[in-house]
Amino acid sequence: MENLLQQLLNGVTWGSIYALIALGYTMVYGVLRLINFAHGEVYMMGAMTGYYAAHWLGFAGEPSLLGLVAVLTASMAVCGLLGALIERVAYRPLRGAGRLAPLITAIGVSLLLQNSGQLVFGADPKFFPPLLRSREVFGAGEVAVSNIQLTVLATAILLMGALQYIVQRTRFGRAMRAVSYDAPAAALMGVPVDRVISGTFVLGSMLAAAAGILVGLSNPKIDPLMGLMPGLKAFVAAVLGGIGSVPGAMVGGLLLGVIETLVTGYLSSTYRDAIAFVILVVILLYRPTGLFGAPQTEKV
Amino acid sequence: MRGALRAAVCVVSLALGALACSGGKSGGDVIVVGHVASMTGDTATFGRSADQGMRMAIEELNAAGGVLGKKLELVTEDDRSVTEEARTAAQKLLQRDHVVALLGEVASSRSLAAAPEAQRAKVPMISPGSTNPKVTEVGDYVFRACFIDPFQGAVMARFAMNELHAKRLAILFDFKQDYSVGLAEFFRDTVRKNGGEIVADERYTSGDIEFRAQLTTIRAANPDAIFVPGYYTELGLIAKQARELGVNVPLLGGDGWDSEKTLEIGGDAVEGYFFSTHYAADSDNPRVQEFVKRFAAKYGATPDAMAALGYDTAGILADSLKRAGTTDGAKLRDAIAATSGFDGVTGKISIDPNRNARKDAVVLQIRGGKFHYYRTVSAE
C-alpha cells in the first residue's frame, strides 16, 4: 500500500511536468489548429537557459530560493521570446497554407533546435546546478517525500492556476478563447489575431521553460535531446485531456504521469515510452475529443 | 518501365562519376593506422577519449624513433555514433587509406558492424573497449584489448557476495545498450550459481531521467545491494533518486561508470559505491602515474578508462609490429595473437586463444568525491 502511495506521488510529480508542457500544445492548437512540434525543444531550451543563467548569475554554487526564482524568471522570459520568434519566422508565413506545410516546418524547427543545441551546448549531458538542497521533508514509513518534489508540484500548480486566471478572467484570455473558437469572426470583431497568437505562443513557451527548470531541479541531468520524448508525450497528454482544453491538458498530463509510473513500477519499464503512444491510439480510436474536449464537426 | 530504367541509370552514373575522384594514401615512410571512432554523436566522449589515448601513445612512439624505422600515423574516421557508419568508416580506412591495422570501436554494436570488413580485407583489428563476446567471434583478424562481459559481470557479482556479503541482489540495467544487457546477464548467472538471490530485476532506457518508479519497486524488494551496469549518463540521477527514496544499500557498477561526470552529476549521492573498471588513475604503479601526468599535461584532464585503453591498444599494436618485423597482414595478426604480458597502463595484458585480452580488473570505490583504488581482481 505504501508502495502504491509512493508510486502515485512519483507519478503525480512527474505528470505535472507533462501538464505544464501539454498546456503549451493545447493553447497553440486551440488558436492555430497546429501541433507545435518544436514545443518540446522550447522545454529543452528552458532547461539549458536555466543552466547558463544559474552559472552567470552566480547561483550555481549556493542553493537558494532566490536563485530558483531568478533562474525561473530569466528562463521563462528568454523562452517566451523564443516561442514568439518561432511563430513569427516559421509559422506565420504559412498561415493559410493548409495543414501539411506547417507540420513539416514544425518538424524542421524541432530538428533544427535539437541539432543546433548539440552543436552550441555540446552533446554531452550537463549537470543542472542544485538550486535547492534536497531534503526529505516527510517520511511516513515507506513513503518518502522530498522538498524538491513538493516544490515541483507547488510551482506547477501555481503556474497552472495563473494560466487559468489569465484565460478565464482577463481580456487577453477572452481574446484567446475567441480566436480559438472562430478566428475570422474574432478578427471581424476587432480582436488583433496576430498579437493574440503571438501571446499564446509566449505563454505556452513560458510554461514549457518552467517545466524545464523544474525538471532540472528534480532530475538534474540535461542535454540538447531531452525535449523530444517529453514533447511527444506531453502532446499525448494534451490529446488525452482534450486538445484545445486547458483543464484537459492539466488533467491529461497528471494522468499520463501516473499511468506511466504505475506501468513502469508494477509491470515493466520496457514499454514506458510506448505506453504514451498506445494511449494516443486508444484515445483517438474511441474518444478522439479526449476527456474534456468538445466534439468537433468537420466543415466541408 | 522505361522511365524507371532511365532514372536508375542516371542516378548510378551520377553517383559513380562523383565518387570516382578520390585517391589513396601511399605507404612511403609512414605506417598508417586507422581508428574508427565516434567523435561526434551520442557516445562522442568515449570515442574522443580513446582517440586521445591512441594519439598520445603514437606521439611517444614516434618521438622514440617510430616503429620498424618508420613513423606511425593515426587516421581517425568519425562514425557519428551511427552503427552502419562504423562500417563505411572502416571501409574508407581500408580502401582509401590502406591502413595496416584498424583500431576501434568502443561500442560493441559498431565493432560488430566494422569487424567483418577488417576480416574480409585481412587487416588486423583491435577494439579498445568493446566487451560483447561476439565481436572477436567475427573472425581471426579481430582482437580486443579489454576484458569481456562475462568476466566483468562475474567480477562484480563475486565482489558483492564475498566482499559485501550480499545475498539479496537487485539489478537495474539499461536494456537498450548491449553492454549493460550483457553485464546484467552474467551478473545474474554468477549470483545464482553462487547461491545468491536476485530479488528485483528492473530496467530502463538510456536517455531516461526518471527512475523513481523502478527504484521504488526495488526498494520494496529489500535488496542488500543493487547492480547498475549502465553508463555514467544515467548513473548520477539513479544514485540521487535512490537516496531521495531512502535507499541506502550500496550501488555497484561496471566500467560504464568510469567518467568524471559520474562524480559531477552524482555528487554526494554516489559516495561509498563500488565499480569495476580497467585501471585506477590513483594507482601507485609508476607507469600509471607517468601516464596520468603526461595525459593531464597534454590534454588538461585526467584520463578515463577509454583513454587508457586507447593508449594501450596503440601500444599493443606497435609492440606487435615490432615483433612481426613487417606490416604484412597475416604476420601482424599472428604477432598480435602472441601478445603476452604486455605492460600496459591498464595492467599486464595477454591475448588469449579467443583473441580477447586476459587481464585483471580493478574495483574502485568512490570516496570523498573521488575514485579510489580498492582491489584488484585477477583474470581467473
Place this chain on the structure above:
Amino acid sequence: MGARGVRIGALVGALAALHWLAPLVLNPYYVTILARIGIAIVAAVSLQLVNGFTGQFSIGHAGFMALGAYSSAAFSVYLGAGVLDALGGGALARLAYFPFPLVCGGLVAAAAGLVVAVPALRLRGDYLAIATLGAGEIIRIAILNVDAVGGARGFSLASAAHPGIDLRFDSLAGVYGVAVVTIAAIARLVYSGGGLAFRAVREDETAAESLGIPTTRVKVEAFLVSSFFAGVAGALFAHSEGYIHTNSFSFVRSFELVAFVVLGGLGSLSGAVIAAATLTAAPELLRGLGEWRMILYSLLLITTMILRPQGLLGQRELFDFGRRRGAS
C-alpha cells in the same frame, strides 16, 4: 510488345553487366555507398506513395523498414542458411534465393502496415503523423525486446549452424534491380486510371468520398503497398550491411525519409529519387559535414516549406512514367 521487350532486355543486360563489373571496378566502399543510395531510393519512393500521392502524412516509416530488415534477416539466418547450404551455395543458387528474404521482409512489413493503417486511417493530418511516429517507435522498442534477433546487441547475418554460408548480398545489380521494380510498380499503381483515386483522396477526401471513391480502401491500399516496399528496402539494407541494430531505424531515419520526399516534391517519384540519391551521397562526398548534416536538413526543410513548398519538382516528373497527358 516488341519495343517493350527490347527495353526489358536492355535493362536485364545492363543489370547483368553491373553485377559482374561492379566488384572488379569499384572498391567495397563505393559499392556500399551506391547500395545505400539504391536502398534510400526504394524507401523514399515507397513513402512517396503514402505521403505524396495519397496525402496521408506518415512519419514513422523507419519502423516498417526495421520490420523488413529484421524479419528478412531472421528468415535468412534461421531458414535460408540451411537452404543455401543444401543447394551448395553457388552463385546461381544465391541469385535464385535472394528474392525470398526480400519478399518475406516486405510481407511482414505490409502486415504491420495493415495493423497500423486500420486505426490510423481514422485520423487526419497531424494526428495521423503523431500516431505513425508512435507506431514506428513502438515497433522499434518491440524489436529491441526480441532476443532471437539479438535485442540490444544487434543481429548479425551469420548462421551459427551453417558457418560457411555468406548470407550477405551486396550485388549492386540486385539493389538497383529492386529499385527499378519498385519505381515501376508504384508508377504503374499511381499513374494508371485507377490510380487517380490516390490523388483524389489527397486533394479532397470528402469530395472523393462523395464521388463514390472508397477512400478508406484506397488509403489502406496505399499503406499496404508503401509498407511492403519499405520492408523490402529494410531487407536490402540488412543483406547489404550484414549486421543490423535498431539504432539504424530510429525516428531520425524516418525524418530523413520525410525530408527526401518533401524536398523532392510531394507527389513526384523522380523528385523522391533525386532527393534520396543526392542527400544520401552528400555526407560521403562532403567531409566534415558531420555535425552540420541534420542542421542543414532542417534548415532546408523549413526554407523549402516557406519559400518553395512544392519542393524540387512539385508534382511533376522528369521521366515519362506513362502518364497520360491531361489526366493529371
